[in-house]
Amino acid sequence: MEHIGLSAKDLSVSYGDRTAVKNVSLDFSSKQVTALIGPSGCGKSTFLRSLNRMNDLIANCKVTGEIWIRDQNINSPSTDVVSLRQKIGMVWQRPNPFHKSIYENIAFGPRYHGVKRKKELDEIVEQSLRKAALWEETKDRLNNSALALSGGQQQRLCIARSIAVKPDIILMDEPASALDPVSTSKIEELIAELKKEYCIVIVTHNMHQAARVSEKTAFFLMGEVKEYDFTHNIFTNPQKPETSDYITGRFG
Numbered sequence: 001m002e003h004i005g006l007s008a009k010d011l012s013v014s015y016g017d018r019t020a021v022k023n024v025s026l027d028f029s030s031k032q033v034t035a036l037i038g039p040s041g042c043g044k045s046t047f048l049r050s051l052n053r054m055n056d057l058i059a060n061c062k063v064t065g066e067i068w069i070r071d072q073n074i075n076s077p078s079t080d081v082v083s084l085r086q087k088i089g090m091v092w093q094r095p096n097p098f099h100k101s102i103y104e105n106i107a108f109g110p111r112y113h114g115v116k117r118k119k120e121l122d123e124i125v126e127q128s129l130r131k132a133a134l135w136e137e138t139k140d141r142l143n144n145s146a147l148a149l150s151g152g153q154q155q156r157l158c159i160a161r162s163i164a165v166k167p168d169i170i171l172m173d174e175p176a177s178a179l180d181p182v183s184t185s186k187i188e189e190l191i192a193e194l195k196k197e198y199c200i201v202i203v204t205h206n207m208h209q210a211a212r213v214s215e216k217t218a219f220f221l222m223g224e225v226k227e228y229d230f231t232h233n234i235f236t237n238p239q240k241p242e243t244s245d246y247i248t249g250r251f252g
């Protein structure tokens with residue numbers, strides 16, 4: 001049975017008087033990958049950022065509607081956004097490791113959330129790097145700067161960093177678009193592993209990637225969800241002409 005990890009209901013987002021996302025309702029299942037696709041500027045990233053309240057940081061940005069994780073509407077003003085972002089991690093388009101060692105990049109979050117014992121931190125660092133398929137490449141240089149890693153390794157480090165605080169949901173905004181094909185395929189393999197444990201929502205411009213990594217796909221157009229279905233159906237039997245035009249490359 002599908003278990004819903006995260007649910008958006010009538011979510012709308014505007015920047016000043018300009019609406020970027022209009023009344024979007026989507027359910028995201030646990031242990032599944034959902035891809036958000038659509039042409040540039042259709043609101044995918046804006047929607048994704050709303051899911052862990054990152055739009056709070058943007059002046060003039062107003063979010064209405066509900067976002068449910070279990071029995072909590074995270075869009076309510078009483079939500080503690082720090083613990084929310086522990087539960088809902090974010091991986092950005094460009095890897096953004098802290099200017100610290102590999103070890104400290106991973107230990108930072110758990111330490112912030114109260115883990116003090118060195119042994120426990122060591123375990124979290126190792127487990128997180130293992131889950132992000134980066135342990136073998138880094139175990140002998142944990143104290144080296146994270147900035148000395150390659151772009152692909154840095155992105156896996158950022159994924160390890162989000163895993164370290166034990167999230168339920170991982171949001172990814174074009175996580176492989178700045179990477180070469182080999183690093184991209186490592187990230188895709190990693191996503192396939194991570195979905196066994198987490199609910200993953202990924203924005204991608206790469207239709208092949210959406211088809212490869214996701215179970216469900218939502219097609220966004222001008223701030224609205226035009227179609228949401230199993231990825232296989234979206235790519236082989238889309239119900240809306242706009243979806244068909246987009247996936248066949250007629251626009252976007």
Ligand SMILES: Nc1ncnc2c1ncn2[C@@H]1O[C@H](COP(=O)(O)OP(=O)(O)OP(=O)(O)O)[C@@H](O)[C@H]1O
Nearest residue numbers: 015020038039040041042043044045046047058205
């Ligand atoms: N910080 C911001 N301030 C004002 N307007 C914004 C901001 N971020 C996005 N927008 C506007 O909101 C609309 C949706 O942008 P968004 O980045 O969410 O789309 P997108 O589908 O993710 O695009 P892309 O695929 O190019 O990344 C666009 O018109 C964009 O110009």
